[in-house]
Amino acid sequence: MHILVTGGAGYIGSVVVEELLSDGHHVTVYDSLSKGHRAAVSSRAEFVHGNLLDSERLKSTLQQRRIESVIHMAADSSAAEALRHPAKYYQTNLLAGLSLLEVMTNSQVTRLVFSSTAAVYGERYWQRIEETDPTDPTNIDGKAKLAFERAVHWYEQAYGLRYATLRYFNAAGATASCGERHHPETHLIPVILQVATGKRRRVEIYGDDYPTRDGTCVRDYVHVVDLARAHLLALNILDERSAVYNLGCGGDGYTVKEVIDCASKITGQEIPARVGSRRPGDPAVLVASSKLIEEDLGWSPKYQGLENIIQSAWCWTQDHPNGYERVASSRRARAAAIGEAYGRRSNGRRTRQI
Ligand SMILES: NC(=O)c1ccc[n+]([C@@H]2O[C@H](COP(=O)([O-])OP(=O)(O)OC[C@H]3O[C@@H](n4cnc5c(N)ncnc54)[C@H](O)[C@@H]3O)[C@@H](O)[C@H]2O)c1
Helix, strand or coil: CEEEEECCCCHHHHHHHHHHHHCCCEEEEEECCCCCCHHHCCCCCEEEECCCCCHHHHHHHHHHCCCCEEEECCCCCCHHHHHHCHHHHHHHHHHHHHHHHHHHHHCCCCEEEEECCHHHHCCCCCCCECCCCCCCCCCHHHHHHHHHHHHHHHHHHHHCCEEEEEEECEEECCCCCCCCCCCCCCCHHHHHHHHHCCCCCCEEEECCCCCCCCCCCEECEEEHHHHHHHHHHHHCCCCCCCEEEEECCCCCCEEHHHHHHHHHHHHCCCCCEEEECCCCCCCCEECECCHHHHHHHCCCCCCCCHHHHHHHHHHHHHHCCCHHHCCCCCHHHHHHHHHHHHHECCCCCECCCC
16 A cells, blocks of 8 residues: 655654554655654655645645555654744644644545644543543643544545544554654653763652652553554555554553662663652643554553563664764664663563564
8 A cells, every 4th residue: 555654754644654664555755854864754655745734745745656545643742832822733743633634635535644642631531541531631632633643534424535543642652763762852752862872960849749659650651663563454444434543551550769760770860850740730640552553453561661662762872872863883782782681571472573
């Protein structure tokens, strides 16, 4: 299948592209490079430098390349930035998406996998969140994505669009060639690894008086390869129906302190941390249940376990100290290190080497 990946130069998108290519698909990446990296896109994929709001460019891309399905990953997703620039977030996460839907409809492309967010559920959850739980987003990212989810539903009713919406919290980990590089970085694991490499002095812990096992917030971390696999699996249902699925880590999540301790063991570095006050609106526990996608599509996280996740991110960080700005110095060392990271599952069995 010829698949268009919007945002395919971004962190998760670049891994989705790798997985699609290894599954034998033909891939075109459509990305404005506002946050992504050209070097993150596999040389086996075609690349179009364009903004989703540029309908003409998008239309010619879909039509000339005979695109059959779209995986929509392009978005802005920093909660802090969204508070400063809400208009930008509505533009990218809602308007640009609507532009995509319009062009898809006019080009008779009716298959969409949408990378949404579990932020659509809001903040009042204590147990694993299920797809049937009410949505009540409290941040701009969640609100704009939920509005887009609703638009997608009406495009199905009116124009026969088929969609699979995937909702998840924290993507984490890396493959040999693709890892997380945002400017500025706000996600916990890459921030910790910046401390381990001396690029940052310490980690801020926002509150340690939550009713959790060690007082710090519990969050869900799903390996980026597992997320990418879910996007591929979701493509398979589109001939028959539309669906909404959560993707979770498969367990009860990890506290901030557990993540820091695990990273300290893996990197062999002390990770200084400072406990600050709670951030407004930060719930104690956010973990998604992936029971439905497990039952329907047989998806469950393969790289379960924080150690696997952090080890892969640490290998990538060491091999790419300047992110995508430098070509890897030793491919063999990298392959060995990443192979080691992926060589053990939490149950001790060997699994595939990347
Ligand atoms: N990273 C996470 O933990 C996480 C969690 C839940 C959901 N998501 C969702 O997954 C998707 C990918 O996230 P990510 O972390 O890889 O983000 P990212 O910022 O690394 O990648 C997003 C990509 O979209 C591109 N882009 C942005 N606006 C565009 C536009 N108007 N036109 C074309 N391209 C545009 C950027 O250049 C970038 O390459 C997003 O939709 C995000 O909301 C991410």
